[in-house]
Amino acid sequence: MKGDNIDFFATVASWTRKIPAGCVATYGQIAGLISTPRAARMVGYALRQMTDRVPWQRVINASGMISIENIDYPKDLQAKLLINEGVKVTKRNGNYWVNLKAYLWKPK
DNA sequence: CGAATGACCAAGC
């Protein structure tokens, strides 16, 4: 799309809202859906500003781990939200880990 | 416009 960089956030929000409960997606995956597979960092950056309008907890890193630590939303909360949705989250060495093989969302 | 920043990613040890 042409200079739709203004819709970058909107597009991220749009795809994020499509992630069904009980599933998870990776930052790189979302970035790929927007045609900018290398802008994974921006996805996280965008989500940070929309934690109240999208299921941000369903987006994790490519390793299946919750790397959040620098913001006001503790990874402990994200893990709790995911578990509450039916996603099995394992705590390992202080980090939360999700089995992508079983819970990764497959966009149509 | 240049430089720093960040909820990332892949590759190598």
Added chain:
DNA sequence: GGCTTGGCCATTC
């Protein structure tokens, strides 16, 4: 899985 290195890119200063 954990740590380090190099690279991406939009946003902010």
